[in-house]
Amino acid sequence: MTAPLRWPLHPPPSDGEALSSWLTRIAAAHHIGLEELLANNLGNYTLDIFDSTDIDIDPPVPLLIALQERTGFHRGELHRMTVAGHMPWLLDTLEPSDDPDAFTTYTRQHQVLIACPDRPSPPTHRWRAWLPRAPLYRACRACATEPHPVPGLTLLHYLPITLTCRRHGCYLDVIHRSVDTRILWVDDEAEPRPAPPAVQLMDQRTHDALTDGIVQLPRRPVHAGIWFRLLRTIIDELSTPIIHSRRHSHTLSRIWASIDQPPRGGQLPWRPFESLAWPAQQLHLEAAAATIAMLEDGSIESAGVHGALFRTEPHCPINDGRTPTPETRSASTTTQPIDRWKATADNLNEVIALARSDPAEAEKLYQFLSLRPNREHETRQLLTDLRITDYPSSHNPDRDRSCTVE
Ligand SMILES: [Zn+2]
Structure with a gap:
């Protein structure tokens, strides 16, 4: 049994090149037609595999193995020149x-x-x-x-x-x-x-x-x-x-x-x-x-x-440690009447600002607001209206059928 014959010319694939394009260039480099390249050098394939674009979507594994033997390029590299080589990121499945x-x-x-x-x-x-x-x-x-x-x-x-x-x-x-x-x-x-x-x-x-x-x-x-x-x-x-x-x-x-x-x-x-x-x-x-x-x-x-x-990311100023915090000021003015509604509003604004820039704080706010049963969607909508969108529970877990990773 003899080793498969390596082609004398096998120009390297260019950046992102499709498999069909590369085979076309290899055939041209050898001054032969694509039909001859496919039928006599790689198996018994015909131009149908080009016309159906299968060669750029999901080529037969034996074809990739034959190409690896003829060119020296690993079939993993060749697979990346096809749609199948970008599964499951580009699409979930090739099955219609x-x-x-x-x-x-x-x-x-x-x-x-x-x-x-x-x-x-x-x-x-x-x-x-x-x-x-x-x-x-x-x-x-x-x-x-x-x-x-x-x-x-x-x-x-x-x-x-x-x-x-x-x-x-x-x-x-x-x-x-x-x-x-x-x-x-x-x-x-x-x-x-x-x-x-x-x-x-x-x-x-x-x-x-x-x-x-x-x-x-x-x-x-x-x-x-x-x-x-x-x-x-x-x-x-x-x-x-x-x-x-x-x-x-x-x-x-x-x-x-x-x-x-x-x-x-x-x-x-x-x-x-x-x-x-x-x-x-x-x-x-x-x-x-x-x-x-x-x-x-x-x-x-x-x-x-x-x-x-x-x-x-929204701008969120960080205290330099020298500017008195609202808590410090309130402690030094205990003789002043306390406006509890204003304090509540100030605290709420501070929490919202934190939640916009920190997903962990946003998640705490979401968990607090969605304590009432069956209010998860409503809470998400409220946070969206407040431009708070980046937190672990921001998606609907019932619909989270993704096979992707974040
Ligand atoms: Zn161009």
Whole structure:
């Protein structure tokens, strides 16, 4: 038995490159067609595996083993060039599901714009987070015209989760496919279009989630699994029918108006984001970027508890130890009549200020206020109104079906 033949040329994958793109470049380097590479060197695969995009979603393990033998790259590295390599952070499962709970578990375990998570569970058919129904092929025009372009198309080029090229900050444009390493544009004449800073920032965070596993938000860093679900939550909230968005509909309308679009991007009837055509998905991603920017600059309020992640920590002055505390002053003026209501209000304001900046203090306040039975939701709402959102009991444990970590 002879050892498998190592290919003479195996250019290294570029940053974030998709497996299909890398194989295309390997075939071009050897001056052979993809069919020959697949059929004669890796097993008995055909171009069907490219056309179905399975190769970038969940390629067969024997294919990865054969690639490891031919190139020397560990199959763990190769797995990371596919969607399956980012489970369970990017999505819970690759199995399409008709179960509405699969949809709500992913998209509604967090709340950003809408406080009430108890919206009706929508009907879904073979739903999977972020994976489009039809293959999406995109490329960056600025990358393509560089004197020394970075080779390859990334996994993010194929997923409707970003809008831009991270290197150039311009919109990705739809392509037919790439043949060998040549890109076939749908519109040959178009020029690169720069994206607004808000869109670039959102996409940078998504890129960080996929490559580093951590995303920096104004309040604190969050795990990649949280970022992907927060982003999908915002998109779901933006597409909420007005009958269910109620008191939040004005905020939703303002967000859509900021990108010159009607509420819900004009979508009628409701369909999950993954089932929309790419132009409609683009609008939802634009609106999500606008949402995040408006939360961060304070031009809209977040009713959901996780909206606080997009705001910086409130300033909480620390006593320098020389300024007399209110308790000291009251002790020195015992002859003065005591205004108990004012003292109560002062204490309450101090507790609220502490709770806004310290999750442990916020939890104490929550436990105190929710002593009455069956008032947990009401208490959470009260604390949200007071802009106290970051504490252990801020989520509803009954709905906490997340498989993510915080
Ligand atoms: Zn580019």
